[in-house]
Amino acid sequence: MRLIVKKTEKIRGESNVPSSKSHTIRGLIFASLAKKKSILHNALESEDTKATINACTSLGAEFSKIHDGEFQITGFDGYPKIKKTEINTLNSGTTTNFITSVAALANKKIIIDGDESIRRRPVEPLLIALRNLGAHAASLKKNGCPPIEIKGRMIGGKTTLDCSSSQYLSSLMISCPLLNEDTEILISNCCEIPYIEMTLKWLEEMHIKYHNKEFSEIQIFGDQKYSPFEKTIPSDWSSATFLIASAVMLGEIVTLRNLDPDDSQADRYVLDYLRNMGADIKIEDTNITISKSKLRGCELDLNNTPDALPAMAVLGCYSEGTTILKNVAHARIKETDRIRVMTQELTKMGAKIKERDDGMVILHSNLKGARLSGHYDHRVVMALSLAGMIAEGKTEIDTAEAIKVTFPNYVGIMKELGAKISLE
Numbered sequence: 001m002r003l004i005v006k007k008t009e010k011i012r013g014e015s016n017v018p019s020s021k022s023h024t025i026r027g028l029i030f031a032s033l034a035k036k037k038s039i040l041h042n043a044l045e046s047e048d049t050k051a052t053i054n055a056c057t058s059l060g061a062e063f064s065k066i067h068d069g070e071f072q073i074t075g076f077d078g079y080p081k082i083k084k085t086e087i088n089t090l091n092s093g094t095t096t097n098f099i100t101s102v103a104a105l106a107n108k109k110i111i112i113d114g115d116e117s118i119r120r121r122p123v124e125p126l127l128i129a130l131r132n133l134g135a136h137a138a139s140l141k142k143n144g145c146p147p148i149e150i151k152g153r154m155i156g157g158k159t160t161l162d163c164s165s166s167q168y169l170s171s172l173m174i175s176c177p178l179l180n181e182d183t184e185i186l187i188s189n190c191c192e193i194p195y196i197e198m199t200l201k202w203l204e205e206m207h208i209k210y211h212n213k214e215f216s217e218i219q220i221f222g223d224q225k226y227s228p229f230e231k232t233i234p235s236d237w238s239s240a241t242f243l244i245a246s247a248v249m250l251g252e253i254v255t256l257r258n259l260d261p262d263d264s265q266a267d268r269y270v271l272d273y274l275r276n277m278g279a280d281i282k283i284e285d286t287n288i289t290i291s292k293s294k295l296r297g298c299e300l301d302l303n304n305t306p307d308a309l310p311a312m313a314v315l316g317c318y319s320e321g322t323t324i325l326k327n328v329a330h331a332r333i334k335e336t337d338r339i340r341v342m343t344q345e346l347t348k349m350g351a352k353i354k355e356r357d358d359g360m361v362i363l364h365s366n367l368k369g370a371r372l373s374g375h376y377d378h379r380v381v382m383a384l385s386l387a388g389m390i391a392e393g394k395t396e397i398d399t400a401e402a403i404k405v406t407f408p409n410y411v412g413i414m415k416e417l418g419a420k421i422s423l424e
Contacts, residue, residue, distance in 0.1 A: 003374070003381060003400035003411070005388030006420035010292070012252035013417045015243065017235040017259055019044035019069065021406045022195065024233050025094050026202050028052045029102065029174060031073035032061035034206075034226035038073045041232040045069060047405045048092040051114075055099045058084035059106065069233075078178040078225060080106040089114040089146075091335065091376070091405055093121055096146060097167035100126060101175035104135035104152040111140070113147035117335045117376060121145060125162040126171055132159035133176070133183060156181030156222050164330050166192035169218070170199040177208045177224040185218045191330045194266035194304050201264050205229070234260050237267035238307045239407045240288075242382045244270060245311045246419065247290035248279045249318050249390055254417060256288045266304045273300050273312065277319055297321035302328035302359065306338070309359075310383030313342045316362030317351050318390060325359040335377040335402075345372045345384055349391055369393030378405040389419055 024044040031038035053063050060081030062074040089096040096118055103110040124144030130137035134155035140147045156179040163169050176183040206226050211219040235258045247254035277295040297319040302309055309331045316323030331338040343355040348370045352363035369391045374381035376399040388395030403410050414421050
């Protein structure tokens, strides 16, 4: 599918933000690991969360959809009851990493695979840790990427972990409480700490005992259980980032509802980035109101927020002066190498942009419409649509179906706000 975007003079209105993908996936997996029945309210229904449901179903969980966004989940009480030994995680990196440790709780060989993007995403640091904890864990092509073969059951013990992706550590923290022995994880290169804090908060809500030594060492006590629970999933700050960015560049007055500024999601820090750049943003309870603002470039450390890089790159083009996005080399191991891809595609539009090993340097640029590739990356597609809204002429972005991974109604919401955008 193609996304067609034309220069948009202004947007205005109010909108709800979709539910959090990160929280939904955690909720689905914690419920699957628990005993008896749990209920999730306001869960995101997207391609990524469908991948999680399918993976957990393969491992023995049962899902019943009560109505849109509401699910009853019957868990397998920490011991997978294998229904399928081959699991397809589609395009979901979070599902791939999290379900890998869950599979290491089983006593059968399980193959975990996904699409071409997943087959390029490194998982070797997680596989090394799983082997150290007693599981069989191997990359079948011996390149450190899926497809991977897992067989448990893990025992516990001590391991090191290169935490270049927070998902590796979260994966271990979710499954290790169920092991017979305690687990000690010695952490290096710790990135995306807010996502780790999100997992720790879930563990606390599940009454799981652990000890965190300033994210350099985490001890998880063994022989614990997950009890059934009922939880409402909050709105998604990562999806909100694209709406906020569009409003900062084009908004007459745009209000986004039901966003918790105190939630553990990393991308809430986008508000801080934009305020530092001069954005007009007001918060009242869970409503965020944004108006068009003149932004000034600045230096931003995106280590905690790699998912924000594509949108921030577009805002760098919009801002006066120079914007530097740094300390975010791990954005290269997402669905795409987002540093390379965003540099490549924005350059086609006339952006003055330079790629660095750990980020980008972006000068104010007057963009022009162009034919672009979304590289089957949902955040790249949506970020390039923002660029199209401020560019002269028409912009066409291919692989636009990728939006369904996290934000299925993105185009509809943007249209309602007044953006000149359509799917073909």
